[in-house]
Structure formats: structure tokens, C-alpha cells
Amino acid sequence: MPAEMAGIRLRRLAEQIQMEISDLLLRGLKDPRIGFVTITDVELSPDLSRAWVYFSTPEGPEKQEQLLEGLRSASGFIRKVLGKRLHIKQIPEFEFKYDHSLDRGDRIERILADVREKEGWDDPGRTRGSAEEVARALREGKRFLVTSHRNPDGDAVAAVLGLGNILRRMDREVVLYNPDPVPHNFRFLPRSDEILTEYGTGPFDTIVVMDCSELDRAGPLPELAGSRLVGIDHHLTTSPLGDVYYLDPRASSIGEMLHRMLPHLPLEMDIELATCIYTSILSDTGSFRYSNTTPEALHVAAEAVGLGVSPWDVSLQVYESQPVERVRLLARVLDTLEIDASGRYGSILVTQEMFEQTGTSLELIDGFINVPRGIRGIEVAIQFRQDGAERYKVSFRSRGIVNVAEIAEQFGGGGHANASGCSLDGSLEEVQERIYGAVEKALRACDSSQER
Numbered sequence: 326m327p328a329e330m331a332g333i334r335l336r337r338l339a340e341q342i343q344m345e346i347s348d349l350l351l352r353g354l355k356d357p358r359i360g361f362v363t364i365t366d367v368e369l370s371p372d373l374s375r376a377w378v379y380f381s382t383p384e385g386p387e388k389q390e391q392l393l394e395g396l397r398s399a400s401g402f403i404r405k406v407l408g409k410r411l412h413i414k415q416i417p418e419f420e421f422k423y424d425h426s427l428d429r430g431d432r433i434e435r436i437l438a439d440v441r442e443k444e445g446w447d448d449p450g451r452t453r454g455s456a457e458e459v460a461r462a463l464r465e466g467k468r469f470l471v472t473s474h475r476n477p478d479g480d481a482v483a484a485v486l487g488l489g490n491i492l493r494r495m496d497r498e499v500v501l502y503n504p505d506p507v508p509h510n511f512r513f514l515p516r517s518d519e520i521l522t523e524y525g526t527g528p529f530d531t532i533v534v535m536d537c538s539e540l541d542r543a544g545p546l547p548e549l550a551g552s553r554l555v556g557i558d559h560h561l562t563t564s565p566l567g568d569v570y571y572l573d574p575r576a577s578s579i580g581e582m583l584h585r586m587l588p589h590l591p592l593e594m595d596i597e598l599a600t601c602i603y604t605s606i607l608s609d610t611g612s613f614r615y616s617n618t619t620p621e622a623l624h625v626a627a628e629a630v631g632l633g634v635s636p637w638d639v640s641l642q643v644y645e646s647q648p649v650e651r652v653r654l655l656a657r658v659l660d661t662l663e664i665d666a667s668g669r670y671g672s673i674l675v676t677q678e679m680f681e682q683t684g685t686s687l688e689l690i691d692g693f694i695n696v697p698r699g700i701r702g703i704e705v706a707i708q709f710r711q712d713g714a715e716r717y718k719v720s721f722r723s724r725g726i727v728n729v730a731e732i733a734e735q736f737g738g739g740g741h742a743n744a745s746g747c748s749l750d751g752s753l754e755e756v757q758e759r760i761y762g763a764v765e766k767a768l769r770a771c772d773s774s775q776e777r
């Protein structure tokens with residue numbers, strides 16, 4: 326018999342022996358010394374005279390001596406049973422060995438986790454920090470500046486107002502701040518007019534930045550030295566913002582994260598906070614449609630509704646109270662719709678001229694990009710927004726296959742897997758060429774990984 330075949334037969338027999346012994350142990354050997362034991366491997370000598378039987382136990386290496394004794398004294402019985410079951414002439418002599426590889430594997434795993442924890446690399450989808458740590462920082466602070474990213478969306482506005490509600494009810498001094506205006510459709514939120522466009526005079530012992538993974542996406546901030554910076558965020562990033570932070574890229578919204586902090590804070594949801602949290606979730610899940618619409622997001626929203634939040638009233642405000650200028654602007658923007666020949670990505674363009682012609686501004690374009698994404702066959706929707714004579718802000722929306730955060734990162738931007746953005750300098754043609762190239766490359770990469 327060729328050596329290779331002999332090797333395969335030997336391997337099979339070893340596996341059979343491993344299964345038989347495991348089976349015997351599972352049904353109990355009536356030996357109190359043998360508790361939980363796993364046969365991790367069996368090795369046979371080529372002449373079948375000997376078998377090394379490796380075992381392990383969840384009770385740990387301390388138990389190995391006791392187990393070894395039990396297994397040795399049972400080996401006569403085991404050999405007898407195996408002889409009947411395996412139909413082989415000669416049953417090997419057993420030598421039992423404790424398998425340290427699992428213990429060692431655990432330890433290495435733990436050391437690696439520690440290193441990753443410290444250095445902050447690893448998976449950008451991982452949770453970092455905790456609700457508890459941030460809640461403690463909130464309890465410890467006295468004078469707060471609370472803000473979010475510039476050009477705030479519904480989540481950012483509702484989060485600032487929600488945290489404002491929490492801190493006010495904890496009798497803390499709090500300044501709510503964003504240099505950019507609250508979008509028209511989120512002005513119904515309680516106390517939205519209390520978000521100031523300038524932070525005024527400090528000092529603040531605690532500065533909270535929410536829904537924002539990079540400081541330069543927040544507005545100008547007071548001198549950070551002497552203040553504690555607290556970050557609450559759900560973007561895909563490996564470097565959370567803040568001295569103290571709670572980052573969970575799997576959270577639907579900042580509202581949901583605020584809700585998770587409540588068990589560690591001396592208060593409960595009131596109707597005002599519930600309105601903020603509900604609106605935050607509604608806004609970032611695209612009305613409970615996106616893939617971040619998790620059971621938890623729905624549970625928290627349900628709790629808010631239970632407290633008296635009216636889904637229809639909020640919808641009326643957020644989606645059904647558009648100024649007519651926004652619809653006129655949308656008409657012009659949709660006129661620029663381009664779909665690639667493959668039909669898999671498409672784009673729209675918003676220019677400064679369009680704002681001038683319709684008497685509108687930036688805050689009205691939220692949601693436009695969902696129109697090209699809603700076209701059958703489109704995997705990636707792109708919005709080019711002129712942000713200067715030769716500068717464009719590019720937004721991406723994915724239907725789920727392409728990770729658009731990775732595309733935005735190539736141009737110094739970032740975001741979520743399904744929604745991201747970046748800024749590029751250059752003429753429209755130059756910018757489009759670079760972006761289309763990156764999108765096509767990402768689509769090709771997804772195709773080849775699916776074929777595998």
C-alpha cells in the first residue's frame with residue numbers, strides 16, 4: 326500500500342477511535358474521577374501498537390492528574406469495547422495525555438485582545454467604552470457643553486436635545502451648541518431653539534460630542550485642556566473620540582445609546598426625552614426601514630410611544646411639512662440624475678446655483694440621495710454637492726452589498742457601511758472620475774468575493 330494511503334487509513338482509524346472513546350465517556354464510565362472530559366485528538370503509531378489519546382477539560386489543567394488516573398484505570402474496559410466495535414485484530418495500548426494547546430490558545434487570545442484594546446485597532450464594528458463609563462462622566466460633571474457634528478441631521482439634533490434634557494433634570498448647567506442651524510423639520514423638537522450657534526463663555530468641565538467620530542466634523546470648540554471630552558458615537562471607526570467614550574457602530578442611533586445609559590443615571594424617560602429618542606431612531610433608521618432597525622431600536626421606540634409620543638405627529642413634522650422650495654430644489658436636482666451603463670450606480674448633483682435659483686440652502690437637501698438609491702438595480706447612490714468653486718462634498722448610500730464607508734475613507738472621509746461621505750477638490754469632471762473609479766472598483770471587489 327502506498328505510504329500516502331496508509332497515512333489516510335491511519336488517520337481514519339484514529340478518528341474512529343476518538344469518536345468511540347468520546348461516545349463511551351459521554352455515556353459515563355461510572356468513575357467519579359472522570360468528570361467532563363473531551364478527547365481532543367488521537368494519534369496512532371504506524372504499526373497500530375500504540376495510541377496517544379489527548380484529552381482536555383473545561384475544569385482546567387488542575388484536574389488533569391485526577392482525570393489521568395481515571396482514564397488509565399478505565400483503559401482496559403475501553404480497549405475491550407473498542408475491540409468489539411472496530412473489528413481490528415490488535416487494539417493499541419493507550420497513552421493518555423493532557424492537551425495544553427487549548428489552554429495556551431485561550432491565553433494567547435486573551436493577550437491579543439488586551440493589546441487590541443489598548444492600541445484600538447481590530448474591527449471597526451466593535452463596541453468601545455461603555456454606557457456605564459459615559460454615564461459616570463455625566464454624573465461627575467457640573468458644567469457641560471453639548472454638541473454634535475456640523476450640519477446636524479435628525480439624530481444629531483435629537484441627541485443634543487435629549488442629553489440636554491437629561492443633564493437639566495440632573496441639575497447640571499448645560500449649554501447646547503451647534504454652529505449650523507437646526508433643519509426645518511426638526512425644529513418641532515422640544516427646546517430646539519435652545520441650541521445656540523455659539524458656545525459662549527466657559528469654562529466647561531465636560532464637553533460632550535455626539536454622532537461624530539472626528540473633532541474637525543464638530544464646530545469650533547473651546548480650549549479642550551482642563552475639560553473632559555466625552556464621545557457618544559455609532560460610526561464605524563477604530564479611534565473613538567473622547568477621554569471617555571461610548572462607541573457602538575451597531576447601535577441604530579445616538580437616541581438608542583442615550584436610552585442604554587438611563588439605567589446608570591438617576592432618572593427615567595419623560596415625554597420630552599422620549600420624543601427626542603424616538604425622533605433620533607426614526608431619523609437614523611429611515612423610518613424603521615434600514616438594516617439598523619434592530620429589535621432594540623424598535624423596543625426603545627415602542628417604549629417612547631408607550632410614554633405618549635405620537636408616531637403620526639412626529640412623521641407629520643419630519644416628513645410631511647416640507648417647504649415648497651425644497652420640492653422645487655429637488656426637481657432641479659433630479660434633473661441631473663445619471664445612471665451608469667451597468668445600472669448599478671447612479672448620481673445626482675446639487676450646485677450652488679440651484680440654491681440661489683430656488684432661494685434654498687444646504688439644510689433642505691437631506692434625503693435627496695435616497696431617490697437614486699431607490700432605483701431598481703442600483704447598489705450605490707452618489708450625491709455630488711458643490712461646496713466651493715472647485716470643491717465637492719460627496720455622499721454615498723449603499724443598498725447593502727457595498728461598504729461605502731470604505732470608499733469614503735479612501736478620500737479622507739468616513740461614515741457607516743450604508744451611508745458615508747467625503748470631500749474632494751477639483752472640477753466636477755475630475756471629482757466624478759475619481760469617485761466613479763473607486764465605486765466601480767468596490768463593485769468589482771464585491772462581485773469577486775461573492776463568486777468565491
Ligand SMILES: [Mn+2]
Nearest residue numbers: 480536579609
Ligand atoms: Mn447618527
